[in-house]
Amino acid sequence: MVSVILLKPLYQGNIGSVTRAMKNFGFNELLIVGAEIEDEARKMGMHAQDILDGAKLFDTLEDAVKSFDLIIGTTSYESGKDDKFLKMNFTPTELKEKLEQVSGKTALIFGPEDSGLSNDELSRCDMTVSIPTAEEYRSMNLSHAVAVLLYELSGLEGKREARLASRKELDIMRNNIEEISELSGHTEKEKLFNEMVGKILGRSMITGREASTLIGFLKKIKGELKK
Amino acid sequence: MVSVILLKPLYQGNIGSVTRAMKNFGFNELLIVGAEIEDEARKMGMHAQDILDGAKLFDTLEDAVKSFDLIIGTTSYESGKDDKFLKMNFTPTELKEKLEQVSGKTALIFGPEDSGLSNDELSRCDMTVSIPTAEEYRSMNLSHAVAVLLYELSGLEGKREARLASRKELDIMRNNIEEISELSGHTEKEKLFNEMVGKILGRSMITGREASTLIGFLKKIKGELKK
Structure with a gap:
């Protein structure tokens, strides 16, 4: 269970956009330090009003993190960052791997839009995470950063509906x-050609239904060629 | 090289936010269909003014995609989606794996904020991608979706290896x-069959070299059948 903590967010619209991203990825608990929830947040929050309704407001970060077992700070990606405070700075993928190994109430803290979390705030986190961005422009929009991190941390597996053609069906096609x-x-170049066909069939993600149509087609050609 | 195409975006602020996300992840080419760039886009674009300056505007999607070898449509994640040509819907991670195997001018298309790409528009893409979202609320903010996808696809350049078959070579094969x-x-079911073939060719990531071998093969078959 991962909760989102917004520390002194400057723009109400961002609070709303953050809740929308949370809702998209199935995260529900929001804590806000040093800001209220106003109309603009409600407007941008779209269908995530329940998250706004349930949001907990705090005056200090210290109070907000009290009940958490694991505290993760976010910071913009700077390879040259003096890592005295950032010894455990992970990419989102690495963070996901870490979190898979542990359970416990976890907080993901995002700092103000203009300055982010201070080195002092980061140093009090158990670990930090940075989204790898282009050197030319590292500073991400707050709700974009939330969306990317929650996307990475969401445990949703992509599910494919269609049954893929079986190995046997692919073999029939290839033969x-x-x-x-x-x-x-x-x-x-018979051998090379056959190998190439096998490879293409393998990566084409042909469905079972498509395979049976294609096999019918191929048999038809064969029949004609044999005449 | 992956370009972003925004089809009929409704809100100028989103155009700007999209360019900011592009800049964060090192993507520079933006195409916009059916909208202009106004002040609000400039304001939200922050340090991505060069992307807005260089954006290409089109009246139709057809014109916008003309110069691309691989066209990828984005659609919200719905496991129950019922179009037989949309079953090859990839997650962002799967898409990245696909794109790592080939090079070629690639377009990533995002539909309007309210409705997304239509089934007809999606069916004309070579493949589609959906960000796995929570069932409770699938609809993502446009710039969040762009941020998540470009985050996933960043780092792709330099990894893409073989040249993809051109649109023209695919057309020759299909014909x-x-x-x-x-x-x-x-x-x-001639029409359905032809559509299916087009779809499979589109997503098969056939390389230029493979295309020329396959075209030779197909011509040979044709010659034999004509005898």
Whole structure:
């Protein structure tokens, strides 16, 4: 369970946008330090009003993090950063791997839009995370940073609906193509050609249904060539 | 090289936020279909004014995608989505793996904020990608979606290896297959079959070299069938 803490956010619109991103990725607990929730946040929050309703407001970061087992600070990506305070600065992917190994109430803290978390605030976190950005422009929009991190931390696996063609169906296709190749007198570099066909079929993500249509088609060609 | 195409974006602020996310992850080419760039976009674009300056404006999606070898549509994540041509819907991670295998001018298309890309627009893409979101609230903010996808695809440059078959080479293959289908008397559901073939070719990431071998093969079959 990961909660989002916004420390002194400057813009109400961003508070709303953050809750929308939270809702998109299935995160529900928001804590805000040093700001209220106003109309603009409600407007940008769209269908995440329940998160805004349930948000907990604090005066200090210290109070906000009290109930958490693991505190993670976010900071912009700077490879040259003096890492006295940042010894455990992870990428989002690394952070995900870390969190998979542990359980416990976890807070992900985002600093103000203009300055981010201070070195002092970062040093009090258990670990820090940075989204790798282009050197030319490291500073991310607050809600973009939240969206990227929660995307990475969401445990949703991509699910494919369609059944992929089986290995056997792919083999039937490949064999048919090889036969057609022979029947048509296309003998040039036979082995390489067959390997290439196998590779293309393998990566084409052909579905079961498509496979049966294609097999019908290939058999038809074969029939014609044999005449 | 991946370019971002915004199709009929409704809100100027989003155009600006999108360019900021592009800049964060090192992507520079923006194409906009059916909208202008106004002050609010400039304001939200922050330090990405060069992307806005260089943005190309088009009246139709068809014109915008003309120069691309690989066209990827984005759509919100719905496991129940029921279009037989949309079943090859990738997660951002899967898309990255696909793109690492090939090079070629690639377009990533985002639809309007309220409705997204239509099924018709999606069916004309070579492949589609969805960010896995929570069932409770699938609809992402446009610039959040761009940020998450470009975060996932960043670091791609330099990794892409083989040249992708050009749009023209794919067309030649498709036309040849259609002719072979006709010559072989495979008339069953012709239109659907041809669409299916186009779709499979689009997502098969066939390289230029493979295309020329396959075209030779198809011509050989055609020649034999004509005898």
